[in-house]
Amino acid sequence: MGLLDGKRILVTGIITDASIAFHVAKAAQEAGATVVLTGFGRLSLVKRVAKRLPQEAPVIELDVQNQEHLDGLADQVREHVDGLDGVLHSIAFAPAGALGEGAFLSAEWSDVSTAIEVSAYSLKSLAVACRPLLSRGSSIVGMDFDNTVAWPSYDWMGVAKSALESTTRYLARDLGPDGIRVNLVAAGPIKTMAANSIPGFASFEQAWTDRAPLGWDLADPTPVAKTACALLSDWLPATTGEMVHADGGFHAVGV
Numbered sequence: 275m276g277l278l279d280g281k282r283i284l285v286t287g288i289i290t291d292a293s294i295a296f297h298v299a300k301a302a303q304e305a306g307a308t309v310v311l312t313g314f315g316r317l318s319l320v321k322r323v324a325k326r327l328p329q330e331a332p333v334i335e336l337d338v339q340n341q342e343h344l345d346g347l348a349d350q351v352r353e354h355v356d357g358l359d360g361v362l363h364s365i366a367f368a369p370a371g372a373l374g375e376g377a378f379l380s381a382e383w384s385d386v387s388t389a390i391e392v393s394a395y396s397l398k399s400l401a402v403a404c405r406p407l408l409s410r411g412s413s414i415v416g417m418d419f420d421n422t423v424a425w426p427s428y429d430w431m432g433v434a435k436s437a438l439e440s441t442t443r444y445l446a447r448d449l450g451p452d453g454i455r456v457n458l459v460a461a462g463p464i465k466t467m468a469a470n471s472i473p474g475f476a477s478f479e480q481a482w483t484d485r486a487p488l489g490w491d492l493a494d495p496t497p498v499a500k501t502a503c504a505l506l507s508d509w510l511p512a513t514t515g516e517m518v519h520a521d522g523g524f525h526a527v528g529v
Contacts, residue, residue, distance in 0.1 A: 276306025277507045282355040284404065286312045286336065287364030287417070289319070291326050294417055294464055295364035297499035302360075303328045305503055310354050312336035312347075338365055338396035344403040351407055358407040360506035363400050363416040366393040372430035386430050394437035401445055401456065410453030415505045416442060417498075418517060420460040420525055426477050439517060446515030455514040457505050461498040462490050462521035485529075486522030497522075 283302050287295040288311055299309045309331045313320030317335055324331045334350045337343050351358065368389035372381045397416050404414075419428075421435035428435075438458070445456040463478040482490040501520035504510065519525050 276304070277503060277509070278302055278360075279306035281307040281359040281506065282310070282357060283307045283360040283362065283506060284310050284312065284351060284358050285331075285362045285364070286400065287362070287366075288313060288323055289316075291323050292465070292495075293323075293364070294461065294495045294498055295362060296323060296327075297495040298362050298364070298502045299331065300327055301496070301499040301503045302506065303331075305507075307360075307506075308355055310334065310351055314338075338392060338399055344399055347403040348406045351404075357409060358404055358412065359409075360413045360415065361400065361404050361408070362502060362506070363397050363414065365396050365400075366417070366431070366434070368393065368429075368431040368434065374427050374429065377427075378429040381430050386433070389430050389434045390437055393431065393434035394441050397438060397441050398445060401449065401454075405449075405452075405454075408452070408454050411508065411511070412454045413506045414445070414449075414454065414456045415502050416456075416458045417502070418458040418460045419463075420517065420519065420521070422525075442517070443515045450514055455505075455510070457510075457514060458517045459498060459502050459505065460517050460519045460521060460525070461495075461501075462486065462524055463492060464495045464498065465492050482522065482524055485527055486524040487527060488522040490522040490524065 285295050285299040303309055311331045311333045313333050314337050321333050324333050332354045369385040371385040372389050419435055421432045425432055442456050442458050462482050479492055498520045
């Protein structure tokens with residue numbers, strides 16, 4: 275019996291088969307779930323990537339800045355499944371002007387607001403759009419990079435991640451009476467297309483390689499994907515508003 279047998283899971287944020295979201299979708303299917311994907315922009319690419327899963331999954335177009343897409347999401351999901359037991363939010367973006375050395379002081383509000391809307395507010399937008407499909411016991415899981423400290427070059431994306439963490443707590447408060455859990459997985463650095471867009475990402479790589487007590491493989495998203503699947507399952511029924519680290523223990527040690 276699989277951890278997610280019979281579960282219906284919506285997975286957002288797949289760009290390539292190196293994406294953390296792809297590996298969550300793969301692990302979820304292997305654990306028995308039926309998966310529906312969303313994509314933005316290059317839908318043809320996402321559909322090609324969907325064919326690399328153990329079972330090809332349907333792909334729905336979703337731009338989290340487009341209210342029409344959000345308003346129509348539930349109906350589009352119902353074309354493939356009759357409800358949802360879990361949702362993975364793996365969506366983040368910051369314009370180049372909001373990242374990199376000196377960007378924190380020089381970034382324009384237009385760039386900062388985009389980073390916060392796409393990377394944090396969209397968790398609320400997605401939760402509200404999916405709410406008609408979710409029943410008691412459902413789970414919403416977001417992908418995070420622990421922002422309890424300032425990181426080199428991460429700048430306004432770091433602020434957006436702090437907003438994501440706070441958004442999770444408020445969603446946990448407001449959706450808890452419906453029996454819906456909302457949690458984050460704080461992942462260590464993984465070599466993905468998104469990571470490659472962060473200036474100075476190599477400094478993250480070296481830190482984790484040197485200091486994570488359990489070790490850390492930058493090329494292996496599987497531990498992070500399994501953690502997300504655990505939160506999507508029924509095995510943490512009293513856990514909500516939480517940030518669960520899947521980072522090899524890096525967060526727990528100093529220099």
